[in-house]
Amino acid sequence: MNFGLLYSFKLAINSHANVMFNKKEQNFFVDKKINGCDCKKTIINLNLSGKTVFLDLDDTVLHNDFAEEIFPEYFDGTDAFNMKLNVLKQHYQRLSDFSPEAFDWEDMSFKASKSGRLPELFLLQEKYYVWPFVYKIRGADRLLKTLKRSGCKIYAYTNGYSKYQKRLLEKLGMEKFFEGIFSPDIMGVSKVDFFKNLKIKTEEAVVVGDDYFYDVEVPSSYGVLTIWVYRYKKGPVGAPSTFPDYAFYDLTSFSNALES
Numbered sequence: 428m429n430f431g432l433l434y435s436f437k438l439a440i441n442s443h444a445n446v447m448f449n450k451k452e453q454n455f456f457v458d459k460k461i462n463g464c465d466c467k468k469t470i471i472n473l474n475l476s477g478k479t480v481f482l483d484l485d486d487t488v489l490h491n492d493f494a495e496e497i498f499p500e501y502f503d504g505t506d507a508f509n510m511k512l513n514v515l516k517q518h519y520q521r522l523s524d525f526s527p528e529a530f531d532w533e534d535m536s537f538k539a540s541k542s543g544r545l546p547e548l549f550l551l552q553e554k555y556y557v558w559p560f561v562y563k564i565r566g567a568d569r570l571l572k573t574l575k576r577s578g579c580k581i582y583a584y585t586n587g588y589s590k591y592q593k594r595l596l597e598k599l600g601m602e603k604f605f606e607g608i609f610s611p612d613i614m615g616v617s618k619v620d621f622f623k624n625l626k627i628k629t630e631e632a633v634v635v636g637d638d639y640f641y642d643v644e645v646p647s648s649y650g651v652l653t654i655w656v657y658r659y660k661k662g663p664v665g666a667p668s669t670f671p672d673y674a675f676y677d678l679t680s681f682s683n684a685l686e687s
Contacts, residue, residue, distance in 0.1 A: 473673060473684040476577045479627055481584035481609065481646075483636030484592060487656055488567040488678070489599060492560045513539035525619045527611035530586050552591065556598040563599050566678030571604040573685045583608040584634060586618050586641070622649040635681075643671045656681060 485491050514535045521529035528534060533548050555561070574581055581604055585592050589610045596602040611617050618641050622629075629650040636642025636656065643653045647669040655671035656678065675681040 472687045473681075474577075475574065475579055475633055475685065477579065477631075478577075478633045478652075479580045479582065479631050480574055481582050481621075481632060481634045481651075482605075483634075483638065483642050484583055484585045484595070485587065486564075486637045487635065487642075488564055488570070488601070489595065490562050490564055491595065492555075510536075510539050525617040527615060527617045529617065530588055530611060532588075532591075552594050552598070556595055561595060561599065563601065564678060566682060567601070570678045570682045570685075571601065573682050575604060577685065580606050582606050583610070584618070584621070584636065584642075585610050588612045619645055622646060622651065639667065644668050647671075654681065 482488060514532070517535045517538060518529055521535075536548065571581065583592055583596065583605050585608065587595075587610060589608045589612055592608055592610060593602070596605060609621055614621055616623070622632075622645075625632075632646075632651045633654060634642055634646040634651050635654045637658075639655065643655050644667065647653050653671045653673075655674045656676075657674060658677045673684075675684065
């Protein structure tokens with residue numbers, strides 16, 4: 428397979444990763460090394476002074492295994508495995524319609540369990556919002572401090588419901604960096620439609636995240652500048668509809684660009 432370097436967006440990577448583009452199949456790939464080819468390194472000087480930054484949380488600035496742990500405990504005494512499958516089935520059905528309730532884990536658990544009581548899953552946060560289940564991704568604090576020094580207003584831009592994400596930020600000591608949270612329960616729509624009625628000029632907004640669809644393709648369709656942090660991702664499935672304005676392997680290389 429012949430690869431060519433992707434010049435469709437400003438490439439900003441460190442020595443640990445490559446971004447490659449298959450021109451023939453119009454597919455996008457990210458990996459540490461692909462077919463023995465190394466990308467050229469590009470030094471980027473990025474100025475986001477005064478911008479409003481919509482920052483994704485999970486797998487961008489924090490790691491969260493909460494959902495993997497709470498289901499066995501909540502469904503203790505029942506068939507936890509099949510219960511979880513039923514919850515995930517509802518999740519993907521709602522996700523296919525971009526329903527804002529696709530991440531309402533309490534409601535989906537209630538329907539899956541048929542227990543007659545609404546679960547209070549958030550009560551398990553105190554137990555599982557700790558290492559090794561949740562933790563800040565390396566470089567998160569430095570990035571947040573750098574953005575604040577640049578005069579940025581930072582908002583959590585997330586599919587997770589605010590009652591989970593707000594407490595998560597508090598437990599990790601990150602809430603002081605954020606002006607607020609944009610989530611489906613607050614916005615009344617899924618992350619796909621956050622920018623439909625948002626009263627902010629698109630030229631003032633920046634989206635930073637790891638999910639190619641939600642954090643690159645969706646905001647790009649509204650004319651918002653996008654920054655893709657791709658350490659844990661392999662890119663879009665099939666041909667992407669657009670490319671990020673900037674791509675960084677990790678938060679450290681992103682911060683270096685802001686500080687250079």
